[in-house]
Amino acid sequence: MLRNAKTLERHELLARDGTIGHVKDLYFDDQQWNVRYFVVDAGSWLLSRQVLISPLSVDLPDWEKKILPVSLTKEQVKNSPGIDTDKPVSRQHEATLSDYYGWPYYWSDPVFTALAFAGPMGAMPSAGAVAADAERVLALDQAAAGVVGHGEYDPHLRNVNALIGHHIEALDGEIGHVEDVLIEDRTWEIRYLVISTGNWLPGKKVVIAPLWISDFNRNGSMIHIDLSRDAIKGSPAYDPQQPVDSGYSGRLHDHYGRPRYDRW
Numbered sequence: 001m002l003r004n005a006k007t008l009e010r011h012e013l014l015a016r017d018g019t020i021g022h023v024k025d026l027y028f029d030d031q032q033w034n035v036r037y038f039v040v041d042a043g044s045w046l047l048s049r050q051v052l053i054s055p056l057s058v059d060l061p062d063w064e065k066k067i068l069p070v071s072l073t074k075e076q077v078k079n080s081p082g083i084d085t086d087k088p089v090s091r092q093h094e095a096t097l098s099d100y101y102g103w104p105y106y107w108s109d110p111v112f113t114a115l116a117f118a119g120p121m122g123a124m125p126s127a128g129a130v131a132a133d134a135e136r137v138l139a140l141d142q143a144a145a146g147v148v149g150h151g152e153y154d155p156h157l158r159n160v161n162a163l164i165g166h167h168i169e170a171l172d173g174e175i176g177h178v179e180d181v182l183i184e185d186r187t188w189e190i191r192y193l194v195i196s197t198g199n200w201l202p203g204k205k206v207v208i209a210p211l212w213i214s215d216f217n218r219n220g221s222m223i224h225i226d227l228s229r230d231a232i233k234g235s236p237a238y239d240p241q242q243p244v245d246s247g248y249s250g251r252l253h254d255h256y257g258r259p260r261y262d263r264w
Helices: 074-078 091-101 110-116 127-145 229-233 246-256
Strands: 002-004 012-015 018-029 034-041 050-053 067-069 157-159 167-170 173-184 190-196 205-208 213-216 222-225
Touching: 002 190, 012 074, 018 050, 018 074, 173 205, 173 229
Parallel strands: 012 067, 167 222
Antiparallel strands: 002 173, 012 018, 018 034, 018 157, 034 050, 167 173, 173 190, 190 205, 213 222
């Protein structure tokens, strides 16, 4: 099921031995468009410290009660590497955090990381084995394509709150701005951006898949998509009060002549 990022805020993360805090923001990578971390405000028990928790640690959510259980203890979270969420997250910090919790390096093996959502954390290889393989892959990537180094920030890691408000530019003009994102709640994949069309199409909202983005500059506030304004204007109506299901998604992709998502 697809869920709005805005509704995930204030969801409570529940450790095995008590509440950690509530979701304040989400980090995602703009290559695979998967949520990589919850930014969690831990509140008074950690002096309002913010921590990063991977969706890989989330067990079966209780959506009605707005609770995300995690397979961690409060002591683990308390002793986790610190993070300044006001600054870009470095690859070194991500590696340190992944080593500490035993999470795989998603930037080295995104396929393995995606498959990990389908199985229990206990089925993963050891953190040492993952880290050794990830270092090897990362070194090859850097040599071949100049990928970001460990000490530098990750240019592909972005937060959802900063994404909100970005302007959307079609092939022939601006259409509106990002109002929300729709996230698949099993794989934590961002399926669509919700766009408010403002004065162009008053009262109408449309959804755009990340695969249709042609340019997304980190330093700017504009996202370019390879669709025309006429195509967008004639797209199937999006009703924020109704869930986006496979039927609507299929009609939307067929309208644009784009491949459908292969799973729901």
